[in-house]
Amino acid sequence: MNDRAEDDADRPQADPAARSGVGTPQGRAAVTAGTAPAVGRGQRRADAAPQARLDRRGVLLGLLTTGAAVATGAGIAAWRATRPPSTEAGPVAVTGRTTTVTVAVEGMRFVPDTVDVPAGNRLVLTLDNTGDQVHDLVLQLDDGTTASTGRVPAGETGSLYAGVVSGPLEGWCSIAGHRAQGMVFHVTAAGQAAASTTATAAGADDAVPDYAAALPDDVEPFDAALAPADTATTVHEHTFTVTEQAMYVGGGVTQRRMTYNGQAPGPVLRGRVGDTFRITLVNEGSMSHSIDFHAGVISPDAPMRSIDPGDSLVYEFTAQRSGIWLYHCSTAPMSVHLASGMHGAVIIDPPGLAVADREFVMIQSELYLGSEGGETDADKVAAKNPDLLAFNGIAFQYRDRPLTAKPGERLRFWVLDAGPSLPTSFHIVGLQFDQVFHEGAWTLGGPDDVGAGWSGGSQALGLQPAQGGFVECVPPAPGTYTFVTHAFADMEKGAMGYLRVTG
Ligand SMILES: [Cu+2]
Structure with missing residues (x-):
């Protein structure tokens, strides 16, 4: 099977409503990288033993899988990424392997916040929201599009498919203020890091106020008049x-x-x-x-x-x-x-x-x-x-x-x-x-x-x-x-x- 045909065959189905791993033991697992043998399209793989390997910098190293489809321990039933992977024909040799990584949340941090992926591997990221509020994980792909887990409530998981990784990528949580608070994520390819886009991404297209602009006729001002306290109500x-x-x-x-x-x-x-x-x-x-x-x-x-x-x-x-x-x-x-x-x-x-x-x-x-x-x-x-x-x-x-x-x-x-x-x-x-x-x-x-x-x-x-x-x-x-x-x-x-x- 050549890579192109294989990619078409095992491309995940878009299903924005679905959340993978919800309610399963895997859904609460710590950081894991799975090694999954080949499974057929649409099949789940429930017995893959989660494994993780951290280098001395604390960077999670991607583990190779040999199969076509991708699975975490509980299986990924459906995908929240809604874009077709467009990095399949990147400048690197496609390995046919898939790296799967589960990312947890501690406060306003992704843990791990960096993962190294062998160039040419496909990448699947699962966000295990171990935080106390809603988060997501958005990854900027090198063709200018993004892949996202979608919004993931506290205690639940969601996944994204990044396609074939040909170089370093940057990710973040897109909820208001979370990126600025430190919720950024890095994919390195064979140890190579992307130039950070954080400093230049914010503020470039910010609105410029016109202080002389009048309130439009159809906009009601906030009513500043106050009625006395209602003494009949306690x-x-x-x-x-x-x-x-x-x-x-x-x-x-x-x-x-x-x-x-x-x-x-x-x-x-x-x-x-x-x-x-x-x-x-x-x-x-x-x-x-x-x-x-x-x-x-x-x-x-x-x-x-x-x-x-x-x-x-x-x-x-x-x-x-x-x-x-x-x-x-x-x-x-x-x-x-x-x-x-x-x-x-x-x-x-x-x-x-x-x-x-x-x-x-x-x-x-x-x-x-x-x-x-x-x-x-x-x-x-x-x-x-x-x-x-x-x-x-x-x-x-x-x-x-x-x-x-x-x-x-x-x-x-x-x-x-x-x-x-x-x-x-x-x-x-x-x-x-x-x-x-x-x-x-x-x-x-x-x-x-x-x-x-x-x-x-x-x-x-x-x-x-x-x-x-x-x-x-x-x-x-x-x-x-x-x-x-x-x-x-x-x-x-x-x-x-x-x-x-x-x-
Ligand atoms: Cu609020």
């Missing part, structure tokens, strides 16, 4: 459904956002000290997600765990202390999930809070643009180098859709810095604050009248990531008052808006 039950979709983020660009209930920030919850919050988290996304409510005091292990797509959990807490509290996804890398939209606020009114004429919420966050419509750029997140800053998820949205008020009204702005990494300094041009509540206490005003008889005022509310508070002011006359972060480089990237006072 148990607050909500369902937060996680979804991922392209959304407008300002500056004329869209990004694939990770959201609670299809919005970024997520829903703003409000109650009083002693209220119970019972949140059902449902993951309808494509990767693992979770939630962490700062408003509750709770053992984090179970309620803050990451859940796979299709799963749900119930998170319950009773508010013990007042303030504006952050909630966010706590699935690694948290910085990327939070920057991609998975954050929001729980407001617990301090006892004695007076009624204001209008209340607004401003949640500042950073945006690190990937390609237009694409995912957050994890390298920019790591470098704390955002393209846009936003109040309530969309840069410049209240420049294009100003807030409104009347002269003489008492206005309260609740401000939360969601980060993930930069502070804010909230200021309103032309106004001073006479009531300031910062992280759990009034520093000016309040029921105890902090500063009474004193002439002090406040010009800015400074907050580190995950800190919050509120300020109050009274615009004296009609006009356009600009609210900003007084970190002006961040203001110029979108953390600003207009308060239009008329009447």
